[in-house]
Every structure is written in structure tokens, then in C-alpha cells.
Amino acid sequence: MTRFALPLLLLPIVAVAADPTPAERGKKAIESTAFIKAFWPKPAYESAWKVWGLAEKPKDYEAAVRERYGLHPAPYPNDGYPMGLRTASMLIGKGVGIDCMTCHGGSLFGKGYVGLGNHSLDIHSLFEELAAAGGASVKLPFAFSQVRGTSEAGAFAVYLLGLRNPDLSIAKEPKELGLHDDSCEDVPAWWLLKKKKTMYHVGATDARSVRSIMQFMMHPLTTPKEFEKAEPTTPPRRRRAKPCSRRTAQAATAPTARTGRTRTRW
Numbered sequence: 001m002t003r004f005a006l007p008l009l010l011l012p013i014v015a016v017a018a019d020p021t022p023a024e025r026g027k028k029a030i031e032s033t034a035f036i037k038a039f040w041p042k043p044a045y046e047s048a049w050k051v052w053g054l055a056e057k058p059k060d061y062e063a064a065v066r067e068r069y070g071l072h073p074a075p076y077p078n079d080g081y082p083m084g085l086r087t088a089s090m091l092i093g094k095g096v097g098i099d100c101m102t103c104h105g106g107s108l109f110g111k112g113y114v115g116l117g118n119h120s121l122d123i124h125s126l127f128e129e130l131a132a133a134g135g136a137s138v139k140l141p142f143a144f145s146q147v148r149g150t151s152e153a154g155a156f157a158v159y160l161l162g163l164r165n166p167d168l169s170i171a172k173e174p175k176e177l178g179l180h181d182d183s184c185e186d187v188p189a190w191w192l193l194k195k196k197k198t199m200y201h202v203g204a205t206d207a208r209s210v211r212s213i214m215q216f217m218m219h220p221l222t223t224p225k226e227f228e229k230a231e232p233t234t235p236p237r238r239r240r241a242k243p244c245s246r247r248t249a250q251a252a253t254a255p256t257a258r259t260g261r262t263r264t265r266w
């Protein structure tokens with residue numbers, strides 16, 4: 001082999017490694033990134049069993065946590081936590097936070113799947129009990145879920161948006177944006193999205209909108225800079241929504257002849 005042959009042989013390997021597909025990039029981001037700060041210190045997680053009324057810590061603690069809160073086994077390395085909980089930074093040190101798979105991770109026959117809706121989750125108890133285990137008796141600002149297997153995800157977004165100014169800095173006074181916590185929202189499987197034109201049950205959001213998905217980063221400790229840092233992970237990579245014609249726009253905002261009221265079209 002000439003001395004030029006070896007570098008040439010290495011070329012394709014370097015090219016493949018440097019250019020992950022969008023699906024590979026997304027998988028890595030979803031499985032290994034903490035997009036928000038931790039909610040609870042690790043000792044609070046480790047001692048949650050005490051608020052369950054048990055006399056001693058269950059032997060397989062990860063399985064007991066899954067059982068209690070309706071979580072599922074992580075099909076990727078996750079520091080020994082159930083899928084949906086993950087190591088994340090606190091103001092000082094590391095703690096335990098949640099991620100998309102708290103609600104978007106499910107299991108079939110004991111095997112966890114990313115993107116399968118979590119239909120056994122009890123997110124209200126998860127937040128209430130882990131706070132109590134950390135010594136803070138917290139009254140949650142609204143019902144995070146009304147019934148196991150559903151959540152009030154839309155209310156999270158409304159509540160968190162009320163804490164922010166339009167430039168994403170924290171507002172001095174929380175805004176009342178008409179929060180409802182009685183929707184009992186069900187989680188569709190992620191892979192169905194590619195067949196849809198709109199997402200969410202109200203059908204109001206373009207299925208290609210990535211900014212809508214970033215709403216979950218509005219944890220009060222996420223700084224505007226951190227949103228900017230996350231931009232490359234959620235680029236508006238799909239074709240922009242086609243702007244509607246001037247005629248359609250006028251029709252959508254014109255008062256109706258019958259009632260004189262303006263029709264709202266999403």
C-alpha cells in the first residue's frame with residue numbers, strides 16, 4: 001500500500017461521522033440532552049419511597065419508581081433512571097429533571113419505546129411527591145393531570161408563557177392567560193405526525209412547527225441565551241408554511257354578514 005492509500009481509505013468514514021442524518025441527530029438530542037434544569041435534588045429522588053408510606057426502600061428502586069408514577073424502562077443509557085427522568089443541572093450541582101419522554105415514552109411487553117405515548121403517567125403525584133421527599137411541601141399551581149394516563153400539557157404551556165415577556169425574559173408579574181386544567185390530554189405516537197398537516201387535538205398548529213415544541217423549555221430557570229443555544233437542535237428545517245393569499249386573509253378577518261362578528265381562523 002502506498003503512503004497515500006491509508007488517508008484515502010479513511011475518507012469515507014470521516015465523511016459519514018461528520019454528517020449525521022436528521023433522524024440520527026434528533027435521536028441523539030432526544031435521548032441524551034437535558035433541555036431544562038432539574039426539578040429535584042438527587043437525594044429527594046432517592047428518598048421518595050418514604051412518602052409512599054413504605055417501611056423500607058424497595059430493592060429494585062428504579063422499577064418501583066416506574067410502577068408508582070407510570071413510567072417505563074429507558075431503551076438508552078439513562079443513569080439508572082426510568083425513561084422520562086434524567087440527570088440535569090441545578091443552580092448548584094446536578095439533580096433529576098424531566099424530559100419529553102415523561103409523556104412521550106411508553107412500553108410494550110416490558111420494552112420501552114421513545115415516541116410511544118405514555119398512557120400510565122401520573123405526573124401530578126410525581127411532582128407533588130418528589131417535592132415532598134425533598135422537604136418542600138409544594139402546592140402545584142394547577143392540576144398537572146386529572147386522571148392517570150393523561151396530562152394537562154396545554155396548561156403547562158399557558159402557565160409557563162404567562163411567566164415570560166415576549167423576548168423570553170422573566171415577567172415581573174405573572175400574566176393570567178386563561179389557563180384550563182381540565183382537558184385530560186392524550187398523547188399521540190410521534191411517528192403519526194408525519195401523516196398530519198396540523199398537530200395537537202385542536203388542529204391549530206402547523207405540523208411542521210418546531211417553535212411550538214420548544215415551549216417545554218420555558219422552565220423559569222431557562223435563560224433566553226439557552227433558547228438561542230438550543231436553536232441548532234430545533235432548526236425550522238422544513239419548508240415554511242405557505243402564506244395565504246390576500247383574499248383568504250381578508251375573508252378570515254372580515255366581520256361576518258350575519259352576526260357582524262369577526263371570524264377567527266387558525
Ligand code: HEC
Pocket residue numbers: 035099100101102103104123151152153154156185186187188189190192193196198199200201202213216
Ligand atoms: C407533560 C407532558 C408532555 C411533555 C413533557 C411533552 N409533551 Fe408533547 N404532547 C403532550 C400531549 C398531552 C400532547 C397531545 C396534545 C394535544 O393533542 O393537544 C403532545 C403533543 C405533542 C406533539 C404533537 C403530536 C401530534 O401528533 O399532534 C409533538 C410533536 C410533541 N408533543 C413533542 C414534544 C417534545 C419534542 C417534547 C419535549 C421537548 C414534548 N412533546 C414534551 C404531552 C407532553
